[in-house]
Amino acid sequence: xxxxxxxxxxxxxxxxxxxxxxxxxxxxxxxxxxxxxxxxxxxxxxxxxxxxxxxxxxxxxxxxxxxxxxxxxxxxxxxxxxxxxxxxxxxxxxxxxxxxxxxxxxxxxxxxxxxxxxxxxxxxxxxxxxxxxxxxxxxxxxxxxxxxxxxxxxxxxxxxxxxxxxxxxxxxxxxxxxxxxxxxxxxxxxxxxxxxxxxxxxxxxxxxxxxxxxxxxxxxxxxxxxxxxxxxxxxxxxxxxxxxxxxxxxxxxxxxxxxxxxxxxxxxxxxxxxxxxxxxxxxxxxxxxxxxxxxxxxxxxxxxxxxxxxxxxxxxxxxxxxxxxxxxxxxxxxxxxxxxxxxxxxxxxxxxxxxxxxxxxxxxxxxxxxxxxxxxxxxxxxxxxxxxxxxxxxxxxxxxxxxxxxxxxxxxxxxxxxxxxxxxxxxxxxxxxxxxxxxxxxxxxxxxxxxxxxxxxxxxxxxxxxxxxxxxxxxxxxxxxxxxxxxxxxxxxxxxxxxxxxxxxxxxxxxxxxxxxxxxxxxxxxxxxxxxxxxxxxxxxxxxxxxxxxxxxxxxxxxxxxxxxxxxxxxxxxxxxxxxxxxxxxxxxxxxxxxxxxxxxxxxxxxxxxxxxxxxxxxxxxxxxxxxxx
Amino acid sequence: xxxxxxxxxxxxxxxxxxxxxxxxxxxxxxxxxxxxxxxxx
Numbered sequence: 001x002x003x004x005x006x007x008x009x010x011x012x013x014x015x016x017x018x019x020x021x022x023x024x025x026x027x028x029x030x031x032x033x034x035x036x037x038x039x040x041x042x043x044x045x046x047x048x049x050x051x052x053x054x055x056x057x058x059x060x061x062x063x064x065x066x067x068x069x070x071x072x073x074x075x076x077x078x079x080x081x082x083x084x085x086x087x088x089x090x091x092x093x094x095x096x097x098x099x100x101x102x103x104x105x106x107x108x109x110x111x112x113x114x115x116x117x118x119x120x121x122x123x124x125x126x127x128x129x130x131x132x133x134x135x136x137x138x139x140x141x142x143x144x145x146x147x148x149x150x151x152x153x154x155x156x157x158x159x160x161x162x163x164x165x166x167x168x169x170x171x172x173x174x175x176x177x178x179x180x181x182x183x184x185x186x187x188x189x190x191x192x193x194x195x196x197x198x199x200x201x202x203x204x205x206x207x208x209x210x211x212x213x214x215x216x217x218x219x220x221x222x223x224x225x226x227x228x229x230x231x232x233x234x235x236x237x238x239x240x241x242x243x244x245x246x247x248x249x250x251x252x253x254x255x256x257x258x259x260x261x262x263x264x265x266x267x268x269x270x271x272x273x274x275x276x277x278x279x280x281x282x283x284x285x286x287x288x289x290x291x292x293x294x295x296x297x298x299x300x301x302x303x304x305x306x307x308x309x310x311x312x313x314x315x316x317x318x319x320x321x322x323x324x325x326x327x328x329x330x331x332x333x334x335x336x337x338x339x340x341x342x343x344x345x346x347x348x349x350x351x352x353x354x355x356x357x358x359x360x361x362x363x364x365x366x367x368x369x370x371x372x373x374x375x376x377x378x379x380x381x382x383x384x385x386x387x388x389x390x391x392x393x394x395x396x397x398x399x400x401x402x403x404x405x406x407x408x409x410x411x412x413x414x415x416x417x418x419x420x421x422x423x424x425x426x427x428x429x430x431x432x433x434x435x436x437x438x439x440x441x442x443x444x445x446x447x448x449x450x451x452x453x454x455x456x457x458x459x460x461x462x463x464x465x466x467x468x469x470x471x472x473x474x475x476x477x478x479x480x481x482x483x484x485x486x487x488x489x490x491x492x493x494x495x496x497x498x499x500x501x502x503x504x505x506x507x508x509x510x511x512x513x514x515x516x517x518x519x520x521x522x523x524x525x526x527x528x529x530x531x532x533x534x535x536x537x538x539x540x541x542x543x544x545x546x547x548x549x550x551x552x553x554x555x556x557x558x559x560x561x562x563x564x565x566x567x568x569x570x571x572x573x574x575x576x577x578x579x580x581x582x583x584x585x586x587x588x589x590x591x592x593x594x595x596x597x598x599x600x601x602x603x604x605x606x607x608x609x610x611x612x613x614x615x616x617x618x619x620x621x622x623x624x625x626x627x628x629x630x
Numbered sequence: 631x632x633x634x635x636x637x638x639x640x641x642x643x644x645x646x647x648x649x650x651x652x653x654x655x656x657x658x659x660x661x662x663x664x665x666x667x668x669x670x671x
Binding site: 455462495505 | 648649650651652653654655656657658659660661662663664665666667
């Protein structure tokens, strides 16, 4: 049969990687004699105009006319479920006899509800998609009975019926992926989205499925029935080799909820990578309490450049509430240990558990800032959302809707009013757009915490870590006070893309940040320490970007800039990294100098404050020497 | 320190005579970039 595999638009991003679930399905179906084409509307939209909210349905209709499929199978994440629904309706409008099927994270968790809501949807697949979709196609092609197709939701005499699930597949049985896609996917179009000067050519590939843990907020562990499975190490490495040799990809995200949970597999994978001698790098998901110390040298040698950690909360109480049971202290040790081995990490936090207090949110944000200081490449703050089949979504919690929060993950920056109305009309089906009520703040406050600190920790981690420490749990409540005075940040004022301009984000956040410093409950000395860190980081950010800072430097030359600091910043950095207190003995004026070296690197110096007049004399020996730094 | 760092020629010796002291801010070595929202980035 001819099957169009459809990806709705996702959140705006400059670089697009192929939709992994559809790619796997395509190779699975082609191995069984079906003709497939992947229509990635995310790619189609980004290639044209990322703001074009109304473009994707016409692009889909053109795709239908070009390929003329028998079956249209749509996948969906929670953030694009409304677009998926629009596409299913458009498919039936286009040709009523076209068979429509939906699966993936959203429909795979809400199969029966999808059929009850969407008359235009013929079938939904619960959970793992490969055997169910090929089973359905076989039944359709042969006039067979789809009642025996495992995990398939369908209608029978007006009732929605879900067939019995089957055992999940052995991942050894998946065919080779990328090399068998034929004309169903043109990888060159994805390669073309890689930004000029990008340090790595990144693609996501599947390493396996299933995490054995049972965190209450997690949707993917129950989706895969908490059954840990991996592809053979050699098969993964063969995929990497093909993508490197044929398309130049040199960086691979090994998609798996928790790949490192099996040290035995990790050792085998690293050995296979070392034997393959591919000049590529990889990253994977881990937990900070999985002890990889003995494996780290081998991981690094085999190309591991980064691990992803879900840390979620700095509160031991919340760790227990969400059944994650991480000791937050291990996060710092693990991140520092990785940095020693030259491996970076992304650390992710989930904010807004129903009974998470504002002081616990403050502790998580402070820990995030410290992890950034200790070597984390990226620290993310995500608001808890209700994603079925996560255990928390079965507990009938009161939920809230917040437009700004939605817009952080929505496929389009502008959200039409009719979309909002549609989402609000069915908070079971669109529960991924909703957040549980929490004692930590109102929906708008939490949305602003997510928006502000996600960026503040990236751009000014010392200031956030220092403020977190000095306010003793009062960081978030001070932020709420500042918010009440300054008004909210606006989603469209901030770039959320790694290729965006950080100094533009800084300008958008600066008034709220300054207000936060003013509203923090601090002694005069403590406020001077916090403001000194803020001013230093503002200056550093602008100097590194080569753009003028809002406050002029104390002195500057062509390749250097001097800043008059009210505190001993170098000592403050050391204390913050060591987890020690910032105290008033750090106060005292001194000059800090940043200089751009000919190599592109940066040198940093401190100088006694009384040398400022020398720095301000263009012909002084000090200025001549600084200008010659290389 | 690595062997190469230990044996590296001392730079900015004249600067040192003028009393600037080098300090370490690890973030100077990190790229300044916006944090993406994609999970698993």
